[in-house]
Amino acid sequence: MMISGKNSIGNNFSAMGTDVFYAKNPSSGEQLKTKYHEATVSEVNEAIVLAEKAFVQYREKTGFEKASFLDAIADELFQIENDVVDLCGQETGLPEGRLKGELGRTTNQLRLFASLLRDGSWVDARIDFANSDRKPLPKPDIRQMQIALGPVGIFGASNFPLAFSVAGGDTASALAAGCTIVVKAHPLHPGTSELVGQAILKAAKTCNMPNGVFSLVQGVSNDVGLAMVRNPLIKAIGFTGSYGGGKALFDEAAKREEPIPVYAEMGSSNPVFILPKALEDNQEALPEGLSNSVQLGVGQFCTNPGLTILQDSEKVRDFEQKLQNSISLSQSATMLSESIHKNYTKGLEKLKSKDSVTLVSSGKQQEMPTQGVAEVLSVTAANFLKDMELEEEVFGPSTLLVHAKDKIEVLAIAKNLTGHLTATVHGTEEDLREYSDLLKILERKVGRLLINGFPTGVEVCHSMVHGGPFPATTDARMTSVGTAAITRFTRPFCFQNFPDSLLPDELKTENPLKIFRVENGKTVVP
Amino acid sequence: MMISGKNSIGNNFSAMGTDVFYAKNPSSGEQLKTKYHEATVSEVNEAIVLAEKAFVQYREKTGFEKASFLDAIADELFQIENDVVDLCGQETGLPEGRLKGELGRTTNQLRLFASLLRDGSWVDARIDFANSDRKPLPKPDIRQMQIALGPVGIFGASNFPLAFSVAGGDTASALAAGCTIVVKAHPLHPGTSELVGQAILKAAKTCNMPNGVFSLVQGVSNDVGLAMVRNPLIKAIGFTGSYGGGKALFDEAAKREEPIPVYAEMGSSNPVFILPKALEDNQEALPEGLSNSVQLGVGQFCTNPGLTILQDSEKVRDFEQKLQNSISLSQSATMLSESIHKNYTKGLEKLKSKDSVTLVSSGKQQEMPTQGVAEVLSVTAANFLKDMELEEEVFGPSTLLVHAKDKIEVLAIAKNLTGHLTATVHGTEEDLREYSDLLKILERKVGRLLINGFPTGVEVCHSMVHGGPFPATTDARMTSVGTAAITRFTRPFCFQNFPDSLLPDELKTENPLKIFRVENGKTVVP
Structure with a gap:
């Protein structure tokens, strides 16, 4: 197929303007040939x-x-x-x-x-x-x-x-x-x-x-x-x-x-809450799962888990260690463009320049252009709660671990969140019973709430909500x-006293399309 | 029941401010006693x-x-x-x-x-x-x-x-x-x-x-x-x-x-289109129906028919004469307040000050405060199309007759409308066949389209749309x-991988509320 480099105004190619641009291969840094x-x-x-x-x-x-x-x-x-x-x-x-x-x-x-x-x-x-x-x-x-x-x-x-x-x-x-x-x-x-x-x-x-x-x-x-x-x-x-x-x-x-x-x-930073017993019960699967989710698509997903909230327990150190190992072994990968890569690097630099934030682990940098290197950072809940900027999305393969002392701090973090596309809670049955208030708080902050999964991967189906309170969406x-x-892309429209012949098929009395309808307040099965 | 004149902040009466106001009886012009x-x-x-x-x-x-x-x-x-x-x-x-x-x-x-x-x-x-x-x-x-x-x-x-x-x-x-x-x-x-x-x-x-x-x-x-x-x-x-x-x-x-x-x-001015054969077939009912609809509630309805579009025919003069008679016999009535009455009068004055607009008929003015007098005004389609202000709502018992020479002008008026809550078309079967394009144009302008009725009276039911494109609503x-x-007042919310016990009843697998649901894309009858 031929690429014209022009606009398609309906069925016609059109190139009336004088401004042109080129695409660039982010893997090689080379400009591609076609002029747009x-x-x-x-x-x-x-x-x-x-x-x-x-x-x-x-x-x-x-x-x-x-x-x-x-x-x-x-x-x-x-x-x-x-x-x-x-x-x-x-x-x-x-x-x-x-x-x-x-x-x-x-x-x-x-x-x-x-x-x-x-x-x-x-x-x-x-x-x-x-x-x-x-x-x-x-x-x-x-x-x-x-x-x-x-x-x-x-x-x-x-x-x-x-x-x-x-x-x-x-x-x-x-x-x-x-x-x-x-x-x-x-x-x-x-x-x-x-x-x-x-x-x-x-x-x-x-x-x-x-x-x-x-x-x-x-x-x-x-x-x-x-x-x-x-x-x-x-x-x-x-x-x-x-x-x-x-x-x-x-x-x-x-x-x-x-x-x-x-x-x-x-987009959003899709907080993942890992509750104490789940952490204990899944000492291998959780750090590995999080590491994979953070790196998926070089972190360039709207649902990338950019915040991970951990409650202090004996096992948190182990979790962090395993995550650190996994990330430090990871290879950098090509990001979508120089500007996205630059913004990712800038976002991380901004975080790391803060006294409150510690670098936990970095992946391996390959000697190629626009390489996104996975990073894990860390902050205490107390400091996180003091600094709204820490909640902002950093678009790329990183996550900020937020260490909460106790349940009170976990709930405080949840309450202080702005709108996100998703939130995730990892918990055993016991955890979830004990943190039922956490689930209720998170319901008000997001469009999709996951239990024991990772937010990356948005199923295209009838039940999906890929949306959520501002600033995740408008x-x-x-x-x-x-x-x-x-x-x-629709609005409700009302036909009053129309003869059947002038109604759309969806609303004709005989229901020719055999669709589900509400008739006099009752759902009628076609 | 006692009226406190205070605000209800939840269950408590509260009156912390120093600004107070009084209601006024618009029929008598007297201020009522309670201080708010x-x-x-x-x-x-x-x-x-x-x-x-x-x-x-x-x-x-x-x-x-x-x-x-x-x-x-x-x-x-x-x-x-x-x-x-x-x-x-x-x-x-x-x-x-x-x-x-x-x-x-x-x-x-x-x-x-x-x-x-x-x-x-x-x-x-x-x-x-x-x-x-x-x-x-x-x-x-x-x-x-x-x-x-x-x-x-x-x-x-x-x-x-x-x-x-x-x-x-x-x-x-x-x-x-x-x-x-x-x-x-x-x-x-x-x-x-x-x-x-x-x-x-x-x-x-x-x-x-x-x-x-x-x-x-x-x-x-x-x-x-x-x-x-x-x-x-x-x-x-x-x-x-x-x-x-x-x-x-x-x-x-x-x-x-x-x-x-x-x-x-x-609100809006709810255009009513009267097509030629309907006009001929309903020489009594149409002017009477319109006159009633215009005056209903002293015209203080969001769905008041403020615009009436007529296509020239032999019978238009008769229609206008009958409407004129009906309106001229009507008694003024008390409007909701002095300011609403003043705005109504001002709105009419503004219309009548235009060279393009003629007064057709006025109702009888009773010697009481805040009396809304019904009025019918008239303008040609050509002049109507030149002056956007003529489409604006005048809140009160009036309608502006817009005289179109032919179908082309009728369609031009429809095409040039901004958003309204309703539009109405009076037409015989033959009219409606001939003016099917009019119905299609009006569909894009309103929330509710009526045939052979009047827009006043908004049925509270499952199918009603009381809304419509801007500026009728935002x-x-x-x-x-x-x-x-x-x-x-709702938004969609998505639960992913929730144990049944933590789901709301509406979403539990057993469907305890016996509601209609879409399961794997199929509507399931409870």
């Missing part, structure tokens, strides 16, 4: 105008038609697996196995949303039938279902070049919802983005989807993204990335004449992974 | 701290316990019906029949949410069971349900002193969701608010709800409301009122360190009326 054209503000706006025109048609597509489109995207991606994995490997330094896995996850995600659409019940159809005999006033016929918001702007993430990028979760859920989309490719993997974008456009043609259902804009500068957020035709934003980036988009959207929802998943009411993500 | 103490910022904050403490306990109450609480509030309100109707009549000038009806609606609303809680399925429980055999990685056990957001701040509305005030829809849905609340009483009916507040507190005691589950603060100044929005313990805001008020709260919330959702329902993804309103 940053989209101009007018190209972005053109894509959005097309998305608006396409929306008028796309929103009328049936669930089955949209499902076929999503499946066709998955098929196209599967067809170009080798090209994608090869180019993406060059742009991100991620190993083949990981990229194949991520592509599989991406296509499965598209197929999962397709199955949700074929099932059809996700629209939350509700009907209250008319009752002309009701006193004092007759009851009108009222029917509700979820409908699409409108054109959506999506920002590809750096750390998942496939599963959270051009054909990732935001795209799958927005297209499933019935929204047309304009995707801003992440500048660290523009070629991968174009390849994936072409696959989507090919699928759109095969499925007779309107021109403009999908556009892809490239760019390094903030102007491209800001143009998207500022355009009044855009009705929602999906973003996965840094706190700085996400919050800037949120603030910009709030300033619009018509404010719009911004779903920014901004909207705790939503998830960006799993089928529930679809409602980010 | 405006809450100080520290009283507001004290109420919120109590709400936070109470939340820790209240969120653990079962659905049945919360349902009993809501039913008990309804019972208490029913007990004091005469007192409430009497005092509320003095404070608002609303007639007894309306207030009795509104109280019935308020208690029914509480009972409807109670029944939703007893049914239990509203939590949207989802389970993906573990599969240890899955390759390449075992599948963890993941379970999701909706949980309460935290303490909520609620603003009582001026125009529904019962159904959208202290025990109104926001209160019912927030308490049902498991949130504790602090309500800011609307200063036009402080006594009614206190009476209702005392009923809620009495019910809370009877049901052993924690102190702080409900507080009531009084005040005229913006400081009281701003203190509520600014307090970091508050996790969401419910508001019904003017665009100015709602947008100010929204902007304030977006400025917080942790932004929170603001559900502001800010969050089109939600409704403030009907059972779906509960999700404004």
Whole structure:
């Protein structure tokens, strides 16, 4: 497949601007050959105008038609697996196995949303039938279902070049919802983005989807993204990335004449609490499991366990020793880019410059560019509680051990946490009984609470919540992974006194789609 | 029942501030006797701290316990019906029949949410069971349900002193969701608010709800409301009122360190489109129906039909003549307050000062204070499309007739609309076939679309959407009326790998509550 280096404004390549940029291979430090054209503000706006025109048609597509489109995207991606994995490997330094896995996850995600659409019940159809005999006033016929918001702007993430990028979760859920989309490719993997974008456009043609259902804009500068957020035709934003980036988009959207929802998943440090008896019972498995989780994907996961809270006991020293050994034997690995690597190093330096923080262990540094070296640091709970900065995410393969003297300090740490995507508690049955208050406190701090596991690895399924209270996200009411993500791009709509023929199939009295509905307050089985 | 004139900070009366105010009878213009103490910022904050403490306990109450609480509030309100109707009549000038009806609606609303809680399925429980055999990685056990957001701040509305005030829809849905609340009483009916507040507190005691589950603060100044929005313990805001008020709260919330959702329902002008054949077929019913809808509640409804779009035909003159007759015979009626009356008059003056706008008809002015006189105005579509101000809500018993030359102008008006709560189309079968594009355009502009009805009258049921795109509300993804309103105050939460005993009943494997759940992607009938 050819890479043009241009933007895709609907089905047309476009390169009107003069700003260009190049991707870089983080493993070699070499600049890749293809020149990418940053989209101009007018190209972005053109894509959005097309998305608006396409929306008028796309929103009328049936669930089955949209499902076929999503499946066709998955098929196209599967067809170009080798090209994608090869180019993406060059742009991100991620190993083949990981990229194949991520592509599989991406296509499965598209197929999962397709199955949700074929099932059809996700629209939350509700009907209250008319009752002309009701006193004092007759009851009108009222029917509700979820409908699409409108054109959506999506920002590809750096750390998942496939599963959270051009054909990732935001795209799958927005297209499933019935929204047309304009995707801003992440500048660290523009070629991968174009390849994936072409696959989507090919699928759109095969499925007779309107021109403009999908556009892809490239760019390094903030102007491209800001143009998207500022355009009044855009009705929602999906973003996965840094706190700085996400919050800037949120603030910009709030300033619009018509404010719009911004779903920014901004990462977190995912505290892991290890309770005393669990520590004693799992002297091998826990340090090894934590070490693996910290290093997974060179720590470049939103769910990386950046904080580990330990309560003092005889066995804590052993645990720390084993973790130290495991980390000190670890080999550094290539991070996604020089800037991510630099920020990781800076984040660690900042921590280590604090009197309160001690370095416990470092992995081995390989003599290659952009190497992320695993590190374990340590601080007392008392000092941790005094310094809010210690809770902030350091994006990379590190964790900060927080040593609590007793249960009181453990609970104090939990209470003082801001919002995170996840929290984890390792505990025996006895621990969990004794620390039930800890679980209750953590429920208010996160979107997902795990027992005896590790937060890395986000299952794409119906029950997943990848979200959580601010500052983990800008909207705790939503998830960006799993089928529930679809409602980010919909709103409830109410048809009053419509003749059956003018109602959408989901709400026709005969229930032709055989979906679950709430009728007069009772769930009716189709 | 005694009115103290004080704030209720949890179960305690409090009057620490020096600012006081009085209610006024809009029918007589007389100031009522009771002196009300405006809450100080520290009283507001004290109420919120109590709400936070109470939340820790209240969120653990079962659905049945919360349902009993809501039913008990309804019972208490029913007990004091005469007192409430009497005092509320003095404070608002609303007639007894309306207030009795509104109280019935308020208690029914509480009972409807109670029944939703007893049914239990509203939590949207989802389970993906573990599969240890899955390759390449075992599948963890993941379970999701909706949980309460935290303490909520609620603003009582001026125009529904019962159904959208202290025990109104926001209160019912927030308490049902498991949130504790602090309500800011609307200063036009402080006594009614206190009476209702005392009923809620009495019910809370009877049901052993924690102190702080409900507080009531009084005040005229913006400081009281701003203190509520600014307090970091508050996790969401419910508001019904003017665009100015709602947008100010929204902007304030977006400025917080942790932004929170603001559900502001800010009214709209609810365009009514009357298509040619319907006009011909309903020459008596349509002008009469419109005239009634315009005057209902002296036009002080968020769903008042402030815009009526007519396509030129032979019969339009007749329609206008009949509407003119009906309006000219109408008697003025007491509006809720001097300021509402003044704003209504000012809004009409502003319209009439425009060269493009003609006065069609005025009702009869009675010689009493704060009389809202019904008015019908008229403008051509061409002039309407040139002047955005003509679309703005004029809160009171008026409608602006917009005369379109042809279907093209009708569609142009629809396309140019901003967000409204409702739109209505009057059409015969033939009209509706011919104007199917109109329906599609309007779907994108409103939360509720009616055929052959009038927008006033918002049914409290499972299917209602009382909401819509900005500027009708600040969050089109939600409704403030009907059972779906509960999700404004919840977020999805995910339990991973929890032992059954530590899961909430909604998610235990045996399904002890017998609720509908999605298990491994399939809806399972209990």
